[in-house]
Every structure is written in C-alpha cells, then in structure tokens.
Amino acid sequence: MVIIPAIDLKGGKCVRLLQGEEGTETVFHNDPVAVARLWEEKGAKRLHIIDLDGAFLKRPYHVDLITEMVKAVSIPVQVGGGIRTAADIECYLKAGVQWVILGTLALEAKKEFSALCRKFPGHILLAIDAKDGKVATQGWKKITDKDAFILAQEAEALGVAGINYTDIARDGMETGPNIGALSLMLDKVRLPVYVAGGVATLEDIKRLLRLKEKGLAGVIIGRALYTGKIDLKEAMAIVGGN
Helix, strand or coil, X not given: CEEEEEEEEXXXXXXXXXXXXXXXXXXXXXXXXXXXXXXXXXXXXXXXXXXXXXXXXXXXCCHHHHHHXXXXXXXXXXXECCCCCHHHHHXXXXXXXXXXXXXXXXXXXXXXXXXXXXXXXXXXXXXXXXXXXXXXXXXXXXXXXXXXXXXXXXXXXXXXXXXEEEECCCCCCCCCCCHHHHHHHHHHCXXXXXXXXCCCCHHHHHHHHCCHHHCEEEEEECHHHHHCCCCHHHHHHHHCCX
C-alpha cells in the first residue's frame, strides 16, 4: 500500500480546499515544482496532482506547470482536473504523466469515457468523489443521483486502471477516513482502489492498512502532510514503504 502526497494547484500555487469548495483554499506553498521535489526527497514513490482551476473551468489549465513538475521528479505522477478529451490525455502522457484521472466524463459521457479507456489502456484512473454515497461531478459542484458503487462496477467493466475514491464530506477536514464506505467500495470491485479524504493521523493509516487485503492500494494525503500532523516517512514506515 503506497502513501501518495497530494498537490492541488490553484492560481499557480500549492493549496488545499475544504470539502472541495472554491474560496476555501489555504496556500501552502508558492512553488509547486519545489513541493514536488520535496516529496520525492522525503521518499514518496508517487505523486497525485490536481489542477483545481482546470476542474472548475472544465479544461486543463496548469499544463505547463504540471509538465515542469513531472520533469522535476523521477517518480510516477497521476494528474486530474478538467481532462475531457483524447488530446488532453495525449498531452499529459507525452509530458511524462503516468496516469490521468477522469471523473465527470464517466458519468456524463459514458461512450466517450469508454473509448478513452480503450485508447489509453493502463493509463486511466477513475475519480469517484462521493457524498452520502452519491457521485459528485463538475469539480464537486453537482451531487448526482448516481450510486458510487455502481459507477465503480461499471468503470471496472470498461477497463480503468484503478479508482481514486474520495469522501467529499471528509476532504480537507482531517476528521478521519470513512472506513465503512471504503470497505463497501472494496467489496464491489477487484480494481486497485486509492482512498482520499479525511486522513489526519498515523492511527488513520494503521486503520486503513487493515483494508490492504481487500484491495486498498494506496492512501492519498494532502492537508495533514502540509500541516505536519502526518510525517511522510513515518506514514511510509507503517505501510512498509521504507
């Protein structure tokens, strides 16, 4: 199980939001490239980069900055935020990104999403961002009637490489992960699942480690790493990353 530092980009800076809401950002660093290098230096094996402006604008926004970040590190990177087309994906893959994260497209344009999974096998991760079990789209602004677990099963059938599962109510709140919902998600699919949202202490990571045998492949951590509540090396030691 891998620990994955999250780097959220807004206005060219490294920020964290509360429950994904615009206007709630806290700026943690003015140089995202330096942040990417820092996490690699501290031992990270993978990075999770989200283009928040891209998510809100429904198109990639920080392409040049993300390209610079990817080139600054030697570890694999996954990127999401506003990605909608094959051209968007090709641009990121050519820049050295290993996985692109799609979300809204899987729900609002299933045929296009399916075609992209076929065109880029092994490179598509599905972001399932849920609130009370229902999928959120459009940068978390819209809560749909779609059941998160059903979407996961549909995506598995289409051939996605894995699922990033986020409980919106927990995201950025440092209140602990939603173990119950995550466990149900792991029961529904055989894909690698990466969890995000609410992870705030080393004890949270120990609790999540118990789900490794059910298919939990990684933990994406943002705010708690930046505030120092979680030390990356200590977290990696818990999951056997050192």
